[in-house]
Amino acid sequence: MHTKVRVQTTINGEPQEFLCEPRQSLLECLRDLLGLTGTKEGCNDGNCGACTVLMDDRVVTSCLVLGVEAQGCQITTIEGIARGSELHPLQRSFLENAALQCGICTPGFIVAAKALLDQQPNPSEDEIRLWLANNLCRCTGYDKIIRAVKQAAEQMQEVNA
Amino acid sequence: MKTQEYTVVGTRPIRHDGVDKVTGRALYGADFQMAGLLYGHILRSPHAHARIRRIDTSKAEQLPGVKAVVTAGDFPEVPERMVDLGEGDTPLSYARGNVLAKGKVLYKGHAIAAVAATSVHVAEEAAGLIEVDYEVLPCVLTAPEAMQDGAAILHDDLKTKEFGEQTGRVSNVAEHFRYAMGDIEAGFAQAEVMVEREFNTATVHQGYIEPHNATALWNNDGRILVWCSTQGSFSVRDVTACLLDVPVSRVRVTPMEIGGGFGGKIPVYLEPVAALLSKKTGKPVKIVMSRKDVFEGSGPTPGSHMKVKIGARKDGRITAAQAYLAYEAGAYPGAMVAPGAMCVFAAYDIANVVIDGFDVVVNKPSTAAYRAPGATNAAFAAESVVDEIAEKLGIDPLDFRLKNAAKEGTRRADGPKYRRIGCVEVIEAMKNHPHYTAPLGGPHRGRGVAIGFWFNVGLPSSCTISVSADGTVNLVEGSTDIGGTRTSIAMQAAEVLGIPAEDVHPTVVDTDSVGFTAVTGGSRTTFATGWAAYEAAQDVVRQMKERAAKIWETEAASVALDRGVFQSGDKRMTFQELAAKLDQTGGPVVGRGAVNPRGVGGSFSGCIADVEVDPETGKVTILRFTSVQDAGKAIHPSYVEGQMQGGSVQGIGWALNEEYFMNDAGSMTNSSLLDYRMPTALDLPMIDTVIVEVPNPGHPFGARGVGEANIVPPPGAIANAIYRAAGVRMNRLPMNPPAIMQAIWSQRD
Structure with a gap:
């Protein structure tokens, strides 16, 4: 009944092959089959954003994507955001701005924010708020998260200048 | 110790568990x-x-x-x-x-x-x-319904306790208690202005992700x-x-x-x-x-049915206050109505008070604590009535609160007399903030204020600290870290040892590996587990002084530690230098701290909220928000601000949107994060913070817990702002668009 399907993808730059049931979500595949537990489950119906990953540079909630849909795709998860041993500027600015409390939503926010900065290097406060409206945080009230994203954007621009 | 003498306390180091949490390596329960x-x-x-x-x-x-x-x-x-x-x-x-x-x-x-x-x-x-x-x-879903004669009974064996005595009467009211002080009738007789209002609040959830x-x-x-x-x-x-x-x-x-937990x-x-x-x-x-x-x-927080009556003289002094608080416990007794009763008038010095509390079971999930449990409901009611009285008297709402503010020596109706508290300082900080006098800048806008209190708890905590040869220390504790407490605890040890916060490595361990430690709740962790760390660090210092004395062939009593340097006479050795010599001087040094501290200090909080009410739709937009709180001493100010901002926004969600929609059959019809509408980044402005520091005399660094009091004032402040923006006094939470429109229409009729 549960015949498994072979899926070939690229995850965080590395070719990755796995077998999954057709009903398993990408979130389940990442967490339970591949051990990439940095991507979190908060609601399993696409409303909290804790499971946000990039799929061919598109922001998706991985709970609403089937594992089999990842065939041939490039997936980026929180585990692929740091550049080797060096943190991504967003990761550094989240730490410096105390932009996390419990930390469960943090991977989703960082992945979503990276996608924003990749296409809009100098976002306004409103643009950041709109982009991140898909990600719920219950601890911080968002203030320090918005500041962290702004600071990371500024630092990345200085580096690129 | 005075504030300016601290080298670690009051600074903003990067949290110790931070890298794991921004890289996805931190392991949560489901992982x-x-x-x-x-x-x-x-x-x-x-x-x-x-x-x-x-x-x-x-x-x-x-x-x-x-x-x-x-x-x-x-x-x-x-x-x-x-x-x-x-x-x-x-x-x-x-x-x-x-x-x-x-x-x-x-x-x-x-x-x-x-x-x-x-x-x-x-x-x-x-x-x-x-x-x-x-x-x-048949099911009962609200406190008033469940309290009626002939209501469906949840527990055949639940008998009402009244004023501490068993009545033998089977009902859905698990308990009716009363806090009373002074002479309530005489108090109301002295009043020249009186306001009495009734309020209802919906069941809400902590909403941890x-x-x-x-x-x-x-x-x-x-x-x-x-x-x-x-x-x-x-x-x-x-x-x-x-x-x-x-x-x-x-x-x-x-x-x-x-x-996330927030009590849940x-x-x-x-x-x-x-x-x-x-x-x-x-x-x-x-x-x-x-x-x-x-x-x-799981356990949401109680819906409630409340009545509050306050009387005051024309000079602005409150003469009497009365509250009736009926909270929905959910399926089993324990609605956190007692804490609500302790906090309802806690910010005020009132001679004549009666507070009746009812713990009522209903056919909804068994409720749990939610950040200052019980206090937010009660403060919404009390702060709305306080605002209305101030308006009737023509007194500025903050001046009215200042005139009646609780201070050292004020007695609360539930018994305790305050030690040094920061209620007045919080109100003064609100008054002095530029936000309070800034122009609102448009029609349909209003500004509201409110204040609130949470008593905080102490409870047992344990901690050990072992010294490594490289001069760093490992700190072992039992408080789960929900919002940066590894760091706020480690900083208190670092302050005592005279080493940088980064040189303390905190670990939260299993129940076999550390002494009993009570829950991370009641705003107690930085206060109580921080105190255990302070004691453990003192124990390390005592042992290290003995080692130094041994090396210098002197008395331990002659050795002093100042900012990480041990000294006796003209001899000096840094903490690091001495740590390298432990093997030669008797072996490892392990300090222990086990406390059940008494000196818990309550925290007062206040907020200023600017809103715009759309007269066509009833939608309320938060334009500007400032949160003020007494932290005693902010150990790590960034995480104190974080608590204030997070609590404020939970309070905003509670005020405006969040609610269990129950159908007649007792089924929640909005049990998803799409339909249970918590605030998103798009719904909010930046949340300004002002940390007030009135040191708690009951803590080595003067710290007061800051986790909870900040959620207490927002619903009241927003209700008061809505009144100034739209001319309607709201008597229910949430104050969502249908409720606002209904209030506007019924006023027009």
């Missing part, structure tokens, strides 16, 4: 994996109130991949007694009955049975094959090993042991990282069930709640 792991799923009641006639699990058991099914009958039969659930005592049968229902289900979502299987999907399928024969009963989870292994040696996300590993240990009727030493709980992760739901399933299968079993389960089967 736990183990060889042979089975997955559990809980079957929940579709009815709000029903008798269970029969449960047939045979079809579920036959499904391939299913390894075990358990029901309440699998719990050992143990005599009734009171058990400590981490925030107060409850009868064991209630604690057990909420984990797996026996005989009756009391709310939709009440757990009935659980399945363990080789995958979560098989477990879910199997749960659907369990046949339950119900006799559906991480669902409840637990993994248990009933090991072959008889020990029960648990990994879970909890606010209190020791209370999970104690409750699990109690329900399974084993000694506490048989249970070891390892607290994984926790994705104090109760135990899954751990004993996972343990029963593990016992039957011999394998570890993991259960993770769905979001719907979290809404329907």
Whole structure:
């Protein structure tokens, strides 16, 4: 009944092959089959954003994507955001701005924010708020998260200048 | 010590667990994996109130991949007694009955049975094959309804306790208590202005992003090993042991990282069930709640029905205040109405007070603590009435509060007399903030203020510190870290030792590896576990001085430690230099701290809210928001601000949107994060913060817990702002667009 399907993808730059049931979500595949537990489950119906990953540079909630849909795709998860041993500027600015409390939503926010900065290097406060409206945080009230994203954007621009 | 003398306390180091949390490496409860792991799923009641006639699990058991099914009958039969659930005592049968229902289900979502299987999907399928024969009963969903004569009764054995005495009367009112002070009638007789209003607030949820989870292994040696996300590993240990009727030493709980709690992760739901399933299968079993389960089967915070009456003289002094607070406990007693009663008038110095509290069971999930539990409901009512009185008297709302503010020596109606508190300082900081006098800049806009109080708790904490040869220390503690407390605790040890915060390595360990530590709750962790760390660090200093004395061949009493340098006469040695010499001077140095501190200091908070009310739709937009709170001494100011901002925004959500929509059958119709509408980044402005520091005389660094008081004032402040923007006094939460429009229309009629 549960015949498994072979899926070939690229995850965080590395070719990755796995077998999954057709009903398993990408979130389940990442967490339970591949051990990439940095991507979190908060609601399993696409409303909290804790499971946000990039799929061919598109922001998706991985709970609403089937594992089999990842065939041939490039997936980026929180585990692929740091550049080797060096943190991504967003990761550094989240730490410096105390932009996390419990930390469960943090991977989703960082992945979503990276996608924003990749296409809009100098976002306004409103643009950041709109982009991140898909990600719920219950601890911080968002203030320090918005500041962290702004600071990371500024630092990345200085580096690129 | 004076503030300016601190070198670590008051600074903003990077949190110790930060890198793991921004790289996805931190392991939360649901991330736990183990060889042979089975997955559990809980079957929940579709009815709000029903008798269970029969449960047939045979079809579920036959499904391939299913390894075990358990029901309440699998719990050992143990005599009734009171058990400590981490925030107060409850009868064991209630604690057990909420984990797996026996005989009756009391709310939709009440757990009935659980399945363990080789995958979560098989477990879910199997749960659907369990046949339950119900006799559906009428349900009661609000406190006023449940208190009526002839209301459907939840518990045939629940008899009302009145003023501390058993009445023998079976009803849904578990308890009616009263706090009284002075002469209420004489107080109201002196009043020249009086306002009395009635309020209702809806059930709301803490809304932590991480669902409840637990993994248990009933090991072959008889020990029960648990990994879970909890606010209190020791209370999970104690409750699990109690329900399974084993000694506490048989249970070891390892607290994984926790994705939010706000009081909701104090109760135990899954751990004993996972343990029963593990016992039957011999394998570890993991259960993770769905979001719907979290809404329907965990512990939201009480809805309430309240009346508040306040009288004042024309000179602006309050002469008497009275409150009636009926809170919905949900399925089992324990609505946190007592804390609400303690806090309702706690910000004011009032001679004549009567507060009546009612703890009422209804057919909704058994409620749990939520950040200053009980106080936010009560403050919404009290602060609305205070605002109306100030308006009637023509006095500025902050001046009116200042005239009546509680201060050192003020007695609260529930008994305690305040030590040094920061109520006046908080109100003054609000008044002096540029926000208070800034122009509103448009029509349909209004500004509101409110203040609030949370008493905070102490409770036991333990900590050990061992010194490494490189001059750093390892700090072991038992408080699960929900918002940066590893760092705020480590900083207090670092301050004593005279070393940088980064040189203290804090670890939160399992219940076998540290002394008893009460829950991360009641704003106690930085205060109490911080104090345990302070004591452990003092113990290290004492031992290190002995080592220095040994090397210098002098008396330990002559050795002093100043900013990380030991000295005696003209001899000096840094903490690092001495740490390298421990092996030669007698071996390892390990300091210990175990405390049950008394000197807890309550925290006052206030906020200023600017809103715009759309007169066509009733939508309220928060334009500007400033939160002010007395932290005593902010150990790590960034995380104090974070608490203030987070509490403020939860208060904003509670004020404007959040609500359990219940249909007549007692079913929650909005049990998803789409329909249960918590604030998003787009709904909010920046949340400005002002930290007031009135040192708590009961703590070595003057710290007061800051986790909770900040959620108390926002609903009242927003209601008062809405009044100034739209001319309507709101008497219910949430103040969502339909409620606002209704208020506007009924005023026009």
